[in-house]
Amino acid sequence: MDKNNSLKRYNTFGLDANARDIFRVRSISGLRKKLKDNDLVIYILGGGSNILLTGDVDSLVLKNELRGKSIVSRDAEGVKVAVRSGENWHQFVLWSLENGLAGLENLSLIPGTLGAAPIQNIGAYGVELKDIFEGLEAMNLETGKIHFFEKEECQFGYRDSIFKRELKGKYFITKIFLRLQDAEKAKVSVEYGAIRQILEGKNITQPTVKDVSNAVIEIRQSKLPDPKVLGNSGSFFKNPVVSKSHFLSVQQNFPDIVFYDLPDGTVKVPAGWLIEHAGWKGKRIGNTGSHARQALVLVNYGGATGAEIKALSDEIIASVKGKYDIALEREVNIW
Ligand SMILES: Cc1cc2nc3c(=O)[nH]c(=O)nc-3n(C[C@H](O)[C@H](O)[C@H](O)COP(=O)(O)OP(=O)(O)OC[C@H]3O[C@@H](n4cnc5c(N)ncnc54)[C@H](O)[C@@H]3O)c2cc1C
Incomplete structure (x- = not known):
């Protein structure tokens, strides 16, 4: 494999692996042309913050560098924004705040690109991408045609979408449309306890969306290891959802177990709690381990x-x- 095609600086675990070919996607026409000539298996790479490279990638890696964002329209229902998929998520959140827009503040400081956000319906502090999502454009990797996906077609679920299932590896997401709100008119409700605590500690009684974003950034920086310092890809596991009857039988043996009842009658259990109480928190094996402050995060200590x-x-x-x-x-x- 060509050592010039190293993926090391393109994944937040900092893992060393080479690709057969890396192509930087900077335009739709360039991508279409590349696909015409290609006969390798295709992998799509955004910011590399949600992948684990287990070896060399004997494939074509499409590195997304599509840039551009704009406000499309404003009406009674809000402000419609279009963003090309290679934009950095957090920079985009900051741009939205600077432009007086609300809706993204709870999703501050999530690494990666816009294009990857729908793949697992990114979420944090009670908000998911689907809450502000309108639709997306994606190129069919076989035909080179652009298809528009309505929100319902994306079949968003908890850290899930159709792009992780039936359409896995079939489309390159090129553009996202979001519905945001005018920050001046938006109701800023702080339901999440940790955010409320930070705001109260600063005597902020009527928080702006910028205040909420700053609080989220502060919490994340105190809780999560910075991939630039310690390689990781955030939460390695999803929080499992189990039936109520199964949960009750587990709870009999582990009365302290933390849980959240979901509206459909199932129960969500924090994976971090399970991992910690199974004795893994802070445990190091060779050059990897479960992080000492956040059991759910697996880290690369180097090498x-x-x-x-x-x-x-x-x-x-x-x-x-x-x-x-x-x-x-x-x-x-x-x-
Ligand atoms: C410190 C840290 C904290 C994190 N916190 C959160 C969090 O709070 N909430 C959360 O939901 N996630 C979180 N994550 C995970 C990660 O940031 C998100 O999943 C993010 O959306 C990944 O973006 P990326 O561009 O890095 O994707 P990549 O890792 O490059 O790709 C992820 C997947 O999406 C596919 N993909 C990427 N771009 C496209 C495209 N344009 N078209 C089609 N497929 C594509 C890839 O092929 C791959 O399968 C965290 C990660 C880290 C390192």
């Missing part, structure tokens, strides 16, 4: 391989299954 991190995740899954009979699912995409 780890993707295979090592994958093996650790397998062990954690087996250990949680053995102790609680609950199946953990990986949030991170394995390459």
Whole structure:
């Protein structure tokens, strides 16, 4: 594999792997042309903050560098914004705040690109992409045609969309349309306890969306390891959702278990709690481990391989299954 095609600086785990070919996507026509000539398997890369490279990638890697964003229209229902998919998510959140727009503040400081946001319907502090999402454009990798997906077609769920299932690897998302609100008119409600605490600590009684964004940034910086310092890809696992009857049987043996009842009668259990109470928090194995402050985050202490991190995740899954009979699912995409 060509050492000039190293993916090391393109993934937040900082893992070393090479690709057969890397193509920087800077225009729709350039992408279409590249696809015409290509006969390799295709992988799409945004900011590399939600992938685990387990070896060299004997494929064409399309590195998304499509840039541009604009306000499309304003009406009684809000402000419609169009963004090309290679834009950086957090820079876009800051741009929206500077332009007096509300809706993205709780999603501040999530790494990665706009184009990857619909893939797992990114979410944080009670807000998910789907709450402000209108639609997207994506290129069919076989035909080169652009297709518009309505929100319903994306089939968003918890860290899930049709692009992780039936349409996995079939479309390159090129543009996203969001519906934001005028920050002056928007109702800023702070439902999340940790955000409220920070605002109260600063005596902010009538927070602006910028105040909420700053609080979210502060919490995230105190809780999550910075990938520039310690390689990681955020939460490695999803929070499992189980039936009420299954949950009650687990709770009999573990009365302290933390849980959230969901509207459909199922129960969500924080994966971090399960991993921590199965004894993994802060545990290091070789060059990898579960982070000391955040059990859900697996880290590369330096020199780890993707295979090592994958093996650790397998062990954690087996250990949680053995102790609680609950199946953990990986949030991170394995390459
Ligand atoms: C420190 C840290 C904190 C994080 N916190 C959160 C959080 O709070 N909430 C959350 O939801 N996530 C979080 N994440 C995960 C990650 O930031 C998101 O999943 C983000 O959307 C990934 O963007 P990316 O551009 O880096 O995607 P990549 O890692 O490059 O790609 C992820 C997947 O999307 C596919 N993909 C990427 N771009 C496109 C495209 N244009 N078209 C089609 N497919 C595409 C890739 O092929 C891959 O399968 C965190 C990660 C880190 C490192």
